[in-house]
Amino acid sequence: MMLGQGPDIGEMVLHHTADAWTIDLEPITTIHLPRWADTHLGPLTMNLSPTKHVVYLIVAAVLVFLTMYLAGRSLRRQRAGENAPKGFAAAMEGMVLFVRNDIAIANIGENGAKFAPLIMALFFFVLYSNLLGLLPWGASPTGNLAVTGALAILVFLTVEIAGMFKLGPKGYMATIFPHVPGMHGPGAVAFSVFMAPIEILGKLVKPFALAVRLFGNMTAGHFVILSLFGIIFLFGDIKGWNWAIGGMTAALVVGVMMLELIVAFLQAYVFALLSAVFIGLMQHEH
């Protein structure tokens, strides 16, 4: 196997997609992030020191906030002058309204406007996190299971807690112990109890799929791009072919990058859409 002798492409791929305690801005510099001691929360032990993904999460959040804040300010100014919104602000308004109307309200229903701020924040946060990975030196925090898992847990809690408020204790319990139409007596009770684990599993599978889908899509894209770059390091020293290999690989990477750009938008859309659908399903459960 070539891996043993040449540069370790596998190590390189994993190194660049995995979280780290450093931020590589090579060849300029490498920033070493501070390491804190472990935090004990009851039986849980975790390390809260910031990692590369934490930094990029914050960068994504700051960028989302700046974008939206500036767009809002610009829109307000344009409207104060009684002008139709134009340029960047109008584009942002269009995107925000799309997320609000066609993702949140269209899938949640009459309560959609109430959940719209959450869906909008999720969409743009995920989108910016996805896009950060496509920048030079960038990394996608959404290519980390902890991040996508945390967001999915948030969605899960929103779905269940909003469901409890909307359906009331009795209605909410019916989503765990389903009442089968046409069944009465002890048979129906037995069936409900029998179905409960399946219903609970169903509730948990949705956020799990949400987390794994986003993580998988982001990580896979980075794997593909980095692996394609690896071709250069593996075969670039073949005499007479190095330019051809370099050019072909670069073309392939550009193509995959384009694809990744679509995937970044698509996965943000899917994440927001499915969150809205899950909230809407729970809101309209009978």
Added chain:
Amino acid sequence: MYLALLAASEGAAGAPVSPFEVNGGLIIWTWFVFGVLFLLLKKYAWPAILSVTEQREETIRRHLAEAEQAHDKAQALLAEQQKLLGESRAQAQSILAEAKSASDRERAAAVQKTREEQDQLLARARREIAAEGEKARQELRREAVDLSLAAASKLIGERLGADADKKIVMDHLASLESLN
């Protein structure tokens, strides 16, 4: 092959470096960062971006409600009008019926009156005819008395014709009449 890569990377870095590793601290960080972003956006960004849309939606909602109200009002008015129309129609019909019955009564009364007058006229005519008849009969009787007296005086001399004789004949005629 992947596992080999993973093993190689772990070996190289000395610590597990894998995108599949779940760092509990990162979960807390994600919640914190997303929570702060959510609150900031909700307070400072969304209202500015959505204000016009929300106002428009509010206006549309209000207009819809108003249109619905106006529709309900129009429906109520229409119903009321139809009720009024029905009432006035019924009233007109009752007036017509009353007029008809009044005219019927009137006509009947007129017919009755005419008949009565006719009857009266007829009765008077009859009475007059009867009276004329009676008068003629009396006349005839007087003529007869005078003729009989004249005839009798021719037979028994000039003496007859005095009032006493006239009375005798009249009495006789009366007795004849009472026999009839």
